[in-house]
Amino acid sequence: MFNVETIRKDFPILSRKVNGKPLVYFDNAATSQTPQQVIDVIVDYYSNYNANIHRGVHSLSQEATDKYEQARQKIQKHFNAKFAHEIIFTSGTTHGINLVANGFSSLLKKGDEIIVSALEHHSNIVPWQMLCERTGAILKVIPMNQEGELVISEYDKLLSNKTRLVFVNHISNALGTINPIESIITKAHNVGAAVLIDGAQASPHIKADVQKLDVDFYVVSAHKMCGPTGVGMVYGKEEWLNKLPPYQGGGEMIAEVTFEKTTYATLPHKFEAGTPNICGGIAFGAAIDYMNAIGFDNIAKYEHELLEYGTQKLSEIEGLKIYGTAKHKTSVISFNLEGIHPYDVGTILDKMGIAVRTGHHCAQPIMDFYKIPGTVRASFAFYNTKQEIDAMVEGVKKAKIMLS
Amino acid sequence: MTIKAIQDEIIDEFSMFEDWEERYQYMIDLGKTLPLIDQQYKTEDNLIKGCQSKVWVHAEMKDDKVVFTADSDAIITKGIIAILLRVFSNQKPQDIIDADTTFIDDIGLKEHLSPTRANGLVSMIKQLKMYAIAYQTQLQ
Numbered sequence: 099m100f101n102v103e104t105i106r107k108d109f110p111i112l113s114r115k116v117n118g119k120p121l122v123y124f125d126n127a128a129t130s131q132t133p134q135q136v137i138d139v140i141v142d143y144y145s146n147y148n149a150n151i152h153r154g155v156h157s158l159s160q161e162a163t164d165k166y167e168q169a170r171q172k173i174q175k176h177f178n179a180k181f182a183h184e185i186i187f188t189s190g191t192t193h194g195i196n197l198v199a200n201g202f203s204s205l206l207k208k209g210d211e212i213i214v215s216a217l218e219h220h221s222n223i224v225p226w227q228m229l230c231e232r233t234g235a236i237l238k239v240i241p242m243n244q245e246g247e248l249v250i251s252e253y254d255k256l257l258s259n260k261t262r263l264v265f266v267n268h269i270s271n272a273l274g275t276i277n278p279i280e281s282i283i284t285k286a287h288n289v290g291a292a293v294l295i296d297g298a299q300a301s302p303h304i305k306a307d308v309q310k311l312d313v314d315f316y317v318v319s320a321h322k323m324c325g326p327t328g329v330g331m332v333y334g335k336e337e338w339l340n341k342l343p344p345y346q347g348g349g350e351m352i353a354e355v356t357f358e359k360t361t362y363a364t365l366p367h368k369f370e371a372g373t374p375n376i377c378g379g380i381a382f383g384a385a386i387d388y389m390n391a392i393g394f395d396n397i398a399k400y401e402h403e404l405l406e407y408g409t410q411k412l413s414e415i416e417g418l419k420i421y422g423t424a425k426h427k428t429s430v431i432s433f434n435l436e437g438i439h440p441y442d443v444g445t446i447l448d449k450m451g452i453a454v455r456t457g458h459h460c461a462q463p464i465m466d467f468y469k470i471p472g473t474v475r476a477s478f479a480f481y482n483t484k485q486e487i488d489a490m491v492e493g494v495k496k497a498k499i500m501l502s
Numbered sequence: 503m504t505i506k507a508i509q510d511e512i513i514d515e516f517s518m519f520e521d522w523e524e525r526y527q528y529m530i531d532l533g534k535t536l537p538l539i540d541q542q543y544k545t546e547d548n549l550i551k552g553c554q555s556k557v558w559v560h561a562e563m564k565d566d567k568v569v570f571t572a573d574s575d576a577i578i579t580k581g582i583i584a585i586l587l588r589v590f591s592n593q594k595p596q597d598i599i600d601a602d603t604t605f606i607d608d609i610g611l612k613e614h615l616s617p618t619r620a621n622g623l624v625s626m627i628k629q630l631k632m633y634a635i636a637y638q639t640q641l642q
Contacts, residue, residue: 117522439576441554442530445614449522457554471556471575500527501577 100396105481108133108388112481119451122486127271127430127477128455129321130302132385136324139384143377151376152350152367166376169383170366176386177316178307179333183365186332186339187379191298192221194317194332195265197369198294199225201342202263208234212263213256213291216242216467217270217277220460222296226265235262242467246273246422254285261291268300272461272475273422274405274430276300283313292338298322298330302479303401303428305394308333320378325385329378332369339365346371397480401429404478404487411491415498421473429478432459435494438501440474446497447474452490505597508589509605516609525610529581536584539573550622550629555579557622561633567592568637570630574622582614582623590630595641598634603627 106112109131114121123131143165149158151166167182174182188194206212212235214223230237240253248266264286269276279295286293294315297306301318308316315338319330334342344351344362348371353361362368389397408431412418417436434440444456457472458465465472476490503511519525543560550557555576562569570591574580589605590598606615615623 439555441576442578444554445578446526449526472554500523500530 100392100400100480102400102481102483105392106483108135109481110134110137116451116453117449122452122482122489124476124478124482124486124490125453125455126302126479126482127274127299127322127475129327130324130479131481132326133324133388135388136326136381136384139381140326140377143380148377150373162376162380165380165383166374169380172383172386173331176305176390177333178309180309181336181365184333184336184339186334186366186369187374188317188330188332189328189375190319190321190330191296191317192225194315194330195222195294195296196225197332197345198315198317198334198342199229200345202229203232204343205341206233206235206262209260210235210262211238211256211258211260212236212265213238213240213253213261213286215240215248215266215277216463217246217248217273217275218265218267218461218463219271219296219298220462222265222267223463226263240266242464245424246270246275246427246464247424248275248277248282250278250281253282257285257289257291259289261286261289263292263294265294265296267296267298268306269303269428270422270461270464271299271430272459272464272473273424273432274299274427274477275422275424276304276426276428278426279313280311283311287312299428299430302389303394303398314338320382320385323385324388325382326375326378329375329382331382336365339369344368344371348372350374392480400480401478404482404484405429405431407484408476408478408487408490411487412494415491415494417498418494421468421470430475431477432473432475434470434473435498435501438498440472442501443474443494443497446500447490447493450489450493450496452493454490505589505593505601512585512588513605513608522610526578529585529611530577531581532584533574533577533579533581536580538580538583538587539571543571544573550625555622557583557626559626559629559633561630561637563637563640564592566594566641568595568598568634570633572626578614579623582611583626585609585611586623586627586630595634595638599631599638 111131147158147161149162151163170185171182173185216239238256241249243249268279283293292314295313297316297318302323314335316333321327351363351368351371353363419434421432440456447454455475544558548558548560555574557574559572570587572583
C-alpha cells in the first residue's frame with residue numbers, strides 16, 4: 099500500500115522549516131532527498147567498516163569490498179544488465195558521459211557524425227562538443243517542437259551511414275518530456291550507430307531495462323534517486339566497454355605496471371581508477387533497495403496524480419504559462435508568470451519555504467528556443483503531497499500580486 | 503553624504519519593516535519605479551551574465567566622482583541595484599574602493615549577494631570597484 103504520510107516519515111529533512119515556514123521541497127529534479135534507511139547505511143559504513151577496497155587482506159577491507167560489490171549487483175539487477183561488470187561506478191552522470199565521450203576519441207574520425215537532441219542538459223552537450231573538437235566529428239541536433247517533444251521525423255533525416263553515435267536524455271530535466279528512446283535506439287542501430295541514454299532524470303521515475311532497450315550506454319546519478327551525491331554509474335554493453343580505452347589512469351585500473359608498459363585491468367576496474375566513493379556506492383545500492391520497496395509502479399502512478407493536480411491548479415492562475423506540454427512527461431512543471439522574471443518568483447517562493455528551481459536549468463538551448471531567460475521549475479517526487487502543491491500555488495499567487 | 507552615512511541611513515530605513523514581505527515589496531517597488539540606465543548603455547559590453555538574472559552596468563566620471571547607472575531583467579535584482587547605486591554612485595573613486603558591503607547583511611539581503619546565487623550582483627559590485635580603481639589610476 100502506497101501511503102505518502104508513512105513515506106514522508108522516512109525523510110527527516112521534510113519536517114524542517116525554511117525561513118520560518120514548513121519546507122516544501124519541489125526541486126527534486128535537481129536532487130532528491132535522502133531517506134533514513136540510506137542515511138543509516140552511510141553512518142553504518144563510517145562507524146563500522148570503513149576501509150579501502152579490493153586490495154586489502156584484512157577483514158575490514160574484505161567487508162567493505164563485499165558490500166561495494168553487492169551494491170554493484172543491486173544496480174545490475176535493477177537496470178537488468180547482463181553482467182555486473184557492465185556497471186561502472188562513476189561520480190555521477192556528468193562523469194559517466196565524459197567517460198564515454200572520451201573513449202570515443204579514438205574511435206571517431208573527421209567527418210563522422212554524432213547526434214544530440216535539442217532537449218539536453220549541458221552535460222550531455224559539452225562533452226560531445228569537446229569530442230568533436232578533438233576528432234573533427236560533426237554534431238547534429240534533433241529539433242524540438244513547441245510542446246517540448248523531439249521531432250522524430252527530423253531525426254530520421256539526420257541518420258545516415260556517417261552516424262556513429264546518438265545521445266539523448268530519457269527524460270528532459272527542464273521540461274519533463276519522456277523521449278521515445280526505444281525507437282531512437284532502434285533507428286540508430288539500423289544505421290550501425292551506438293546510443294547513449296542520459297538516464298539522470300528518468301532513474302527516479304522509471305525502471306529502465308537496459309537489455310530490453312538494447313541500449314549501448316545508460317548513465318545515471320545516485321543523488322537523483324534518493325542516494326548520496328558524488329556517485330553514479332555507467333552501464334555499458336560489455337563489447338563496447340572492452341572497445342573503449344580507459345578514461346583515467348591510476349591505481350585499481352591496472353593489471354601490471356612497468357615503466358615500459360602497463361596493461362589494464364579487466365572490466366569494470368579498467369574504468370575505476372583510484373579509490374572510489376565506497377560509501378557512496380554502497381548507499382546507492384541502499385537507495386535502489388528503498389525505491390524498489392516502494393515500487394516504481396506506485397511511484398509513477400502517484401507522481402502522475404501530482405503532475406495532473408499541479409498542472410490543473412497552476413493553469414488556473416491567469417497569465418501563467420507552462421513550458422513543456424508533451425503528451426508523455428514526468429512530474430516536472432516549468433512555468434513563467436507573464437511579464438515576470440523567474441528569479442523574482444523563485445525568490446518570493448523561497449521566502450515562503452518553497453524550494454523550486456529558477457533559471458535556464460543548464461539547458462540554455464531550450465530557453466533560447468522559447469525565447470525566455472528561464473523558467474520556474476517545480477519537480478515533484480513520490481514524497482510530495484497535494485497540500486504542498488496548494489501551498490506553492492498560493493505562493494505563486496502571492497508572488498504575482500507582489501511583483502505585478 | 504559619505505558612503506558610511508548612506509549605508510546607516512538605509513539600515514535605519516530597513517529597520518522599520520516588520521517582515522520580509524514589507525522588505526521585499528519595498529525593493530520590488532524600487533525596482534519598478536527607477537529608470538536606472540540609458541537604453542544606449544544596455545550593451546553586450548556592459549552586461550554581466552548571471553546564471554539567474556542579467557545585470558548591466560555603466561560608469562562615467564563627473565567632476566571628481568563616479569556616476570554609475572545599472573539595470574537588471576529581474577525586478578528584485580533591480581531593487582537591490584537601486585540600493586547599491588544609492589551607496590556607490592556619486593562617490594569619489596578612492597571612497598568606492600575602500601567601501602565595504604556588510605550593510606547588506608544588516609538589511610537582511612545577504613543571500614542575494616552570495617557568490618553562489620549567480621544573479622550578477624556579486625560580479626556587479628566587483629565591476630563597480632574595478633571602475634573605481636580604473637578612474638583612481640587615471641587621477642594619479
